[in-house]
Amino acid sequence: MSIRTLRIGLIPGDGIGKEVIPAGRRLLEALPASLKLKFDFVDLKAGFESFEQTGSALPDATVDVLRNECQGALFGAVSSPTHAVKGYSSPIVALRKRLDLYANVRPVKTVLTAAKPIDMVIVRENTEDLYVKQETTRDTPEGKVAEAIKRISEKASFRIAAMAGDIALRRQKIRESAPSIHSRPLVTITHKSNVLSQTDGLFRTASKQALSDPKYASVAIEEQIVDSMVYKLFRQPEDYDVIVAPNLYGDILSDGAAALVGSLGLVPSANVGEGFAIGEPCHGSAPDIQGKNIANPIATLRSAALMLEFLEEPEAAAKIYAAVDANLEEGKLLSPDLGGKATTDEVVEDILRRL
Numbered sequence: 001m002s003i004r005t006l007r008i009g010l011i012p013g014d015g016i017g018k019e020v021i022p023a024g025r026r027l028l029e030a031l032p033a034s035l036k037l038k039f040d041f042v043d044l045k046a047g048f049e050s051f052e053q054t055g056s057a058l059p060d061a062t063v064d065v066l067r068n069e070c071q072g073a074l075f076g077a078v079s080s081p082t083h084a085v086k087g088y089s090s091p092i093v094a095l096r097k098r099l100d101l102y103a104n105v106r107p108v109k110t111v112l113t114a115a116k117p118i119d120m121v122i123v124r125e126n127t128e129d130l131y132v133k134q135e136t137t138r139d140t141p142e143g144k145v146a147e148a149i150k151r152i153s154e155k156a157s158f159r160i161a162a163m164a165g166d167i168a169l170r171r172q173k174i175r176e177s178a179p180s181i182h183s184r185p186l187v188t189i190t191h192k193s194n195v196l197s198q199t200d201g202l203f204r205t206a207s208k209q210a211l212s213d214p215k216y217a218s219v220a221i222e223e224q225i226v227d228s229m230v231y232k233l234f235r236q237p238e239d240y241d242v243i244v245a246p247n248l249y250g251d252i253l254s255d256g257a258a259a260l261v262g263s264l265g266l267v268p269s270a271n272v273g274e275g276f277a278i279g280e281p282c283h284g285s286a287p288d289i290q291g292k293n294i295a296n297p298i299a300t301l302r303s304a305a306l307m308l309e310f311l312e313e314p315e316a317a318a319k320i321y322a323a324v325d326a327n328l329e330e331g332k333l334l335s336p337d338l339g340g341k342a343t344t345d346e347v348v349e350d351i352l353r354r355l
């Protein structure tokens with residue numbers, strides 16, 4: 001078998017992104033030669049520091065290199081300000097749209113890190129909803145009024161639900177040869193169409209239509225209104241297998257689910273389009289812990305594995321998941337968010353040893 005070389009963009013961004021992305025690079029470089037996989041890395045800029053230095057939070061060069069040269073990328077996190085800054089707009093939100101990375105896949109799983117076993121995947125639509133960021137503010141006799149467009153299209157809703165169905169089938173196949181807490185594949189469609197009957201209503205009907213395809217006949221389909229979804233998710237997280245949600249609800253649900261498994265520092269994601277995937281930890285730039293070498297690198301390491309899964313390298317991905325799980329199961333070298341004392345570097349080294 002010949003060696004496959006993957007060109008991977010590395011975009012640390014800001015804050016702890018600069019600490020966890022080098023860990024992701026080290027991990028990929030340490031994969032065993034028997035996998036016949038090589039990596040060619042290219043360093044790329046994005047984020048608030050890039051904005052301050054170059055005037056652009058997402059330089060065109062970053063998008064061009066990703067689009068024209070790379071098969072995948074690892075993205076750390078960016079420090080987007082919570083107040084409006086003229087000329088600044090979230091680069092990760094823009095990147096997802098510019099590369100049409102229409103799915104944000106977020107597996108949330110316990111390995112002895114929570115009271116209840118949890119094994120779910122949140123499949124979040126990644127290009128529209130309120131994230132189209134078409135906001136306006138106008139003056140009225142009663143004062144300022146701000147409005148934002150929530151765009152939901154049939155096409156994007158249909159394809160994200162189909163992705164959720166495909167993931168449910170893939171997980172079912174994996175379960176045939178491994179123990180699981182789930183007895184059958186299940187997709188839960190999340191929305192608020194009791195109030196937003198047009199936008200979330202369209203998400204609901206398009207999702208149901210996509211999942212009515214006979215190829216998903218073995219998958220149970222249910223729906224859940226997003227507020228009670230949070231309630232049930234927190235009370236019975238073990239019931240959920242695959243959750244499909246519009247962009248904003250998916251973002252919020254996945255941070256909540258991260259709390260259930262013990263830390264945001266554990267939860268990975270992949271931004272997935274046709275033949276391209278960006279691995280990205282679910283967490284942000286964590287300014288409260290940046291520069292201390294205590295950020296949990298596991299979300300990023302798992303994101304690298306998830307990227308490899310979507311680049312058709314399941315064997316390499318499985319090796320990474322197993323090494324991470326072994327680190328968590330032993331529980332000796334854990335970062336402070338999991339109650340341990342290990343530094344980022346110590347956790348990374350322990351996981352590399354186990355590869």
Ligand SMILES: NC(=O)C1=CN([C@@H]2O[C@H](COP(=O)(O)OP(=O)(O)OC[C@H]3O[C@@H](n4cnc5c(N)ncnc54)[C@H](O)[C@@H]3O)[C@@H](O)[C@H]2O)C=CC1
Binds near residue numbers: 289
């Ligand atoms: N994809 C991205 O680039 C994202 C960027 N952000 C940005 O991050 C900045 C900070 O946002 P926050 O709301 O504070 O969310 P955050 O996710 O950065 O941090 C929330 C809490 O989780 C902790 N945490 C996060 N990642 C961790 C890790 N790997 N190990 C240990 N602890 C970890 C932090 O210390 C903090 O207490 C903001 O500027 C926001 O815009 C937020 C979410 C996603």
Ligand SMILES: O=C(O)CCCC(=O)C(=O)O
Binds near residue numbers: 079092282284
């Ligand atoms: O801070 C930013 O620039 C983006 C944060 C958005 C976010 O949490 C997500 O979409 O995953």
